Amino acid sequence: MITVAAQNQRVLSGMRPTGRLHLGHYHGVLKNWLELQHEYECFFFVADWHALTTEYENKDVIAENVWEMVIDWLAVGINPGMARLFIQSRVPEHAELHLLLSMITPLGWLERVPSYKDQQEKLREKDLDTYGFLGYPLLQSADILIYKAGLVPVGEDQVAHIELTREVARRFNHLYGREADFVARAEAAVKKMGKKNAKIYMELRKQYQEQGDQDALAKARALLEAQQNITLGDRERLFGYLEGEGKMILPEPQALLTPTPKMPGLDGQKMSKSYGNTIGLREDPAVVEKKLRTMPTDPARVRRTDPGDPEKCPVWGFHQIYSSEETRAWVMEGCRSAGIGCLDCKRPVIEAVLAEQAPIRERAEEFAGNPDVVRNILNEGCEAARDVARETMEEVRAAVGLVYDL
Ligand code: TRP
Ligand code: SF4
Numbered sequence: 001m002i003t004v005a006a007q008n009q010r011v012l013s014g015m016r017p018t019g020r021l022h023l024g025h026y027h028g029v030l031k032n033w034l035e036l037q038h039e040y041e042c043f044f045f046v047a048d049w050h051a052l053t054t055e056y057e058n059k060d061v062i063a064e065n066v067w068e069m070v071i072d073w074l075a076v077g078i079n080p081g082m083a084r085l086f087i088q089s090r091v092p093e094h095a096e097l098h099l100l101l102s103m104i105t106p107l108g109w110l111e112r113v114p115s116y117k118d119q120q121e122k123l124r125e126k127d128l129d130t131y132g133f134l135g136y137p138l139l140q141s142a143d144i145l146i147y148k149a150g151l152v153p154v155g156e157d158q159v160a161h162i163e164l165t166r167e168v169a170r171r172f173n174h175l176y177g178r179e180a181d182f183v184a185r186a187e188a189a190v191k192k193m194g195k196k197n198a199k200i201y202m203e204l205r206k207q208y209q210e211q212g213d214q215d216a217l218a219k220a221r222a223l224l225e226a227q228q229n230i231t232l233g234d235r236e237r238l239f240g241y242l243e244g245e246g247k248m249i250l251p252e253p254q255a256l257l258t259p260t261p262k263m264p265g266l267d268g269q270k271m272s273k274s275y276g277n278t279i280g281l282r283e284d285p286a287v288v289e290k291k292l293r294t295m296p297t298d299p300a301r302v303r304r305t306d307p308g309d310p311e312k313c314p315v316w317g318f319h320q321i322y323s324s325e326e327t328r329a330w331v332m333e334g335c336r337s338a339g340i341g342c343l344d345c346k347r348p349v350i351e352a353v354l355a356e357q358a359p360i361r362e363r364a365e366e367f368a369g370n371p372d373v374v375r376n377i378l379n380e381g382c383e384a385a386r387d388v389a390r391e392t393m394e395e396v397r398a399a400v401g402l403v404y405d406l
Helices: 023-039 048-055 062-076 093-104 107-111 114-122 136-145 156-176 182-192 195-211 214-226 232-243 285-294 314-322 325-336 342-369 371-400
Strands: 010-015 041-046 083-087 151-154 254-257
Touching (some): 023 151, 041 062, 041 371, 062 342, 093 371, 114 136, 136 156, 156 254
Parallel strands (some): 010 151
């Protein structure tokens, strides 16, 4: 069950448009998003600036990758009626927050993020000795903090970036978490709850502040969580006001580790473009079938009569994702006794993969044929994202002292 507090959390995640999506993205990330969109207020975005940090020489493919990726999201069932879909660079407030955060972020924090050196080594052929690449995780922090996201679904490799985000938020709140007109703003926010709730809130606050009544504090928090008519900014103000005179401007997010099993590639390693072992999400069925028919199997099975061991076979990884228990038992038995051939064994996998892809491909074609629909979805998503981002930036500018009466 999801608690009220959890429902009020905002989920944010982004994906870099670095090429066509494959089944690894589907089983790893997108299926997770599909579930989250039912449970939370979700913002999913295309991290096109993040792509540029490493692909700055490939300017000709970015726009196309963005377009195809959004179609992929829609085709697998990401629902714009539930989740906001947008493009990072169309919400330039991310860049402004990134800049302001850069003022308070020690260089060492960025240099120590493990992905910094790792990626530089891995992508040796690219010159990643750039300012933008060092700032990659801080830009990610801005992406997250600008929406005050509570939960960030990411893979293991991104956890250090969420950790950095938390540290930066903490430092920011510590330096700036005191609005000059905090009390006035909080009092205005109290009024917005309506007479009855405002009265209850003020009484509970008094009980807590004068008598340290923890029960009153919990009740007041629950009351705030249940308010539908106040903005997130006001809600946080009221949380701060409940306990004192300061305010959390940028709440610390949490990583939500993607729980799904790793999708194996055709060679048994993790499916990844850099290993060349992928099956595209919308790849042509004949090509998909050929790739699966020719994928390697347990090397011990040289002849049809040689017994094999599924544990040593990449096909088994596919059965674990796609096959019923019954089919898996048939594989185990048939492989170890040489009762089935490898092509027999692959048949149910081929069928399952093709069956999974058919409706995705069909929906993708529909979206591709109706570009205005996709454009509208993105324009609306960008607008909705900007509304939130603008509001946060107003608070942030005020907090750091950039307010002008012009
Ligand atoms: N760095 C992430 C990745 O490579 C993409 C990303 C950019 C992201 N900004 C984000 C993910 C904000 C979550 C939240 O996968
Ligand atoms: Fe792999 Fe199946 Fe062949 Fe066994 S029978 S080696 S599990 S493909």
